[in-house]
Amino acid sequence: MKYRNTFELQSASVPAEVEAAKDEEVVSGKLPQYHVEKTFADRRYKVQSARTYFYLNEATCERNMETFLHCLEAIAEYDPVEKDPNPGATLGTGLTAIKLTALGRPQLLLQVSEVIMRTRQYMAELDGGRGNVLGHHVRREDLSKRYEQAHVLPEGPVKEFLDKVTYDEQGVIHLFPWYGIIDDNQQLSDTFRVPDLKTGKMVRLITQFSAKEEEMFRNMVRRVNTVIRAAKELDVRVMIDAEQTYFQPAISRITLEMMRKYNKEKAIVFNTYQCYLRDTYNEVITDLEQAKRQNFYFGAKLVRGAYLEQERGRAAALGYPDPTNPSFEATSEMYHKTLTECLRRIKDLKNKGEDAKKIGIMVASHNEDTIRFAIQKMREIGVHPEDKVICFGQLLGMCDYITFPLGQSGYSVYKYIPYGPVMEVLPYLSRRAQENKGILKKIKKEKRLLRKELLRRICTGNFFKVPKGNYVPI
Numbered sequence: 001m002k003y004r005n006t007f008e009l010q011s012a013s014v015p016a017e018v019e020a021a022k023d024e025e026v027v028s029g030k031l032p033q034y035h036v037e038k039t040f041a042d043r044r045y046k047v048q049s050a051r052t053y054f055y056l057n058e059a060t061c062e063r064n065m066e067t068f069l070h071c072l073e074a075i076a077e078y079d080p081v082e083k084d085p086n087p088g089a090t091l092g093t094g095l096t097a098i099k100l101t102a103l104g105r106p107q108l109l110l111q112v113s114e115v116i117m118r119t120r121q122y123m124a125e126l127d128g129g130r131g132n133v134l135g136h137h138v139r140r141e142d143l144s145k146r147y148e149q150a151h152v153l154p155e156g157p158v159k160e161f162l163d164k165v166t167y168d169e170q171g172v173i174h175l176f177p178w179y180g181i182i183d184d185n186q187q188l189s190d191t192f193r194v195p196d197l198k199t200g201k202m203v204r205l206i207t208q209f210s211a212k213e214e215e216m217f218r219n220m221v222r223r224v225n226t227v228i229r230a231a232k233e234l235d236v237r238v239m240i241d242a243e244q245t246y247f248q249p250a251i252s253r254i255t256l257e258m259m260r261k262y263n264k265e266k267a268i269v270f271n272t273y274q275c276y277l278r279d280t281y282n283e284v285i286t287d288l289e290q291a292k293r294q295n296f297y298f299g300a301k302l303v304r305g306a307y308l309e310q311e312r313g314r315a316a317a318l319g320y321p322d323p324t325n326p327s328f329e330a331t332s333e334m335y336h337k338t339l340t341e342c343l344r345r346i347k348d349l350k351n352k353g354e355d356a357k358k359i360g361i362m363v364a365s366h367n368e369d370t371i372r373f374a375i376q377k378m379r380e381i382g383v384h385p386e387d388k389v390i391c392f393g394q395l396l397g398m399c400d401y402i403t404f405p406l407g408q409s410g411y412s413v414y415k416y417i418p419y420g421p422v423m424e425v426l427p428y429l430s431r432r433a434q435e436n437k438g439i440l441k442k443i444k445k446e447k448r449l450l451r452k453e454l455l456r457r458i459c460t461g462n463f464f465k466v467p468k469g470n471y472v473p474i
Contacts, residue, residue: 058219064102065223069230071096071419076234094236095362095414097301098227100251101243104220108213111206112250115192118205119175122194132286134293137171152200161195161202168293182221182257188214221254228258232268239301239362242272245311245323256287263297267360270299275335276308276324284338288345288359301362301393302339304331336373339363343381346389350382356389362414364393371402375411385410401449 075094100109119133126146127136143162144154154162166174175194180186188209193202209217231238240255242248255271262268271287273280284300291298308324315322325331342361349356363374371392378390391412394403406413418425457463 058216061103061105061219061223065227067420068096068098068102068227072227072231072234072236072238074419075236093412094234095239096231096236096419097239097241097416099241099243100220100224100254101247103223103227105213105216106247108217108220109247109250111209111213112188112217112253113246113248115205116249116253119194122205123175125197132283133175134171134173134286134290139171140165140167143172147195147197150197150200152195152197157193157202158195158200161193170293173290173293178253178257179260182225182254182261185218188217224254224258228262228269232262237268237270237299239270239272239299242274242303242305244307245277246314248274252283252287256290259291259298260294260296263291263299265297266357267297267299270301270360270362272301272303273338274303274305274307275338276305276331277334278323278325280334281338281341285341288342291358297358297360299360300342301364302335303364304335304367332367332370335365335370336377339374340377340381343377343383343390346383346387347381350387356383356387360389360391362391362393364416366394366399366402368402371406385412388412399446401446 075096123133123136123138126143127138140162143165147154147158152158164177164180165172166177166179176191177186181188181191189204192205194205195201196203228238240251240258243251252271255269258269259267259271273284287300288298305324311324312322315324325334339361342359346356346359346361349358363371365371374390374392378384383390391414392403392406393414393416394400396415396417403413403415
């Protein structure tokens with residue numbers, strides 16, 4: 001289903017962003033956040049503002065992939081001026097948003113997320129640092145020395161493990177060859193093993209994947225590659241949505257590897273960062289660092305987040321630390337801090353004469369203070385609308401009084417539009433109505449502004465007004 005609003009938005013300088021509606025030892029210790037819990041099996045629990053996909057079978061995932069591909073074609077083929085199909089008509093400005101949980105079994109993402117977090121724990125035990133492996137700046141020879149100090153000899157399986165570590169001159173980037181997992185159909189069960197610091201034996205970070213799970217994961221990766229490859233050919237950008245924290249490490253890891261693979265010449269793949277989470281700033285810094293070290297274009301969509309109540313309830317029920325910020329103000333501070341850092345890095349690229357588009361950011365927000373902050377910071381730091389590195393996004397039917405003036409002022413701004421079968425798209429409208437009181441207050445403001453404008457036109461006799469903007473797609 002294609003909305004005519006898509007075409008009307010183009011006339012007001014607002015393009016559309018379209019959403020496609022175990023015989024080895026295992027590392028001990030529990031990570032309850034990454035285990036299936038029946039109480040929270042329905043991921044729609046306390047979530048109104050985001051689409052939720054449920055895994056039925058592999059055939060359903062194939063159909064979801066086909067919907068995403070049709071969505072990409074719809075974006076690429078429509079010419080807003082001639083109103084005729086015209087491949088490449090969006091001139092590289094088209095966007096689509098997808099969810100990885102629509103393309104595979106979510107439990108696999110849960111398992112891979114657990115691997116990633118156990119890897120961080122392992123590096124902390126090995127090195128004494130904290131956080132993402134990349135941030136430790138440990139060189140390959142340092143790893144060998146630390147294994148020797150633990151009386152783990154770098155030979156046999158340990159040497160094979162060290163040979164597969166991803167690193168550069170600054171140190172280790174990944175303990176595991178993620179490029180092989182994404183590109184070369186490398187088996188998960190043969191990959192996620194590390195030397196035990198006490199016994200010297202190779203141990204799995206989680207229980208072995210079954211042959212069926214291996215096949216399902218390969219299918220998921222194939223579908224993601226198919227969608228992004230098509231997006232690259234059609235010159236449409238893909239924003240991979242953030243989801244619950246227990247899926248997110250895996251989603252971000254896969255997304256960053258897709259960036260490494262497809263963002264060599266421009267930003268095709270974008271990751272999404274939810275600023276209501278305590279670790280968002282650190283995660284963005286780490287991913288920016290990886291993009292710089294592996295020389296690919298970094299794309300990010302910054303949002304406040306859609307799963308706040310569910311995340312807090314699950315953390316309390318399962319007994320792990322609450323991953324969310326304590327207040328709305330703290331979330332706003334996280335959003336602004338993260339955006340400011342991205343703007344500074346963009347300015348650094350400009351100052352060095354490098355391509356400023358190596359970093360591309362979407363400010364996806366309905367919050368007037370955040371939009372105002374972004375515009376002021378852009379002016380203050382020296383990042384201009386014509387640089388086309390910062391864009392804004394709002395939902396279709398909401399905050400038009402923000403969207404259209406931004407587009408008419410030369411800023412890149414998008415409307416988020418649902419795409420898919422009618423019965424799957426309709427719930428989008430009900431979610432918009434239920435979202436939260438803050439948004440409903442904005443609707444009241446929009447109605448007041450509309451009444452004011454209608455009265456002005458009646459009093460002045462200026463009944464028809466064609467918006468004029470200076471936005472030119474680049």
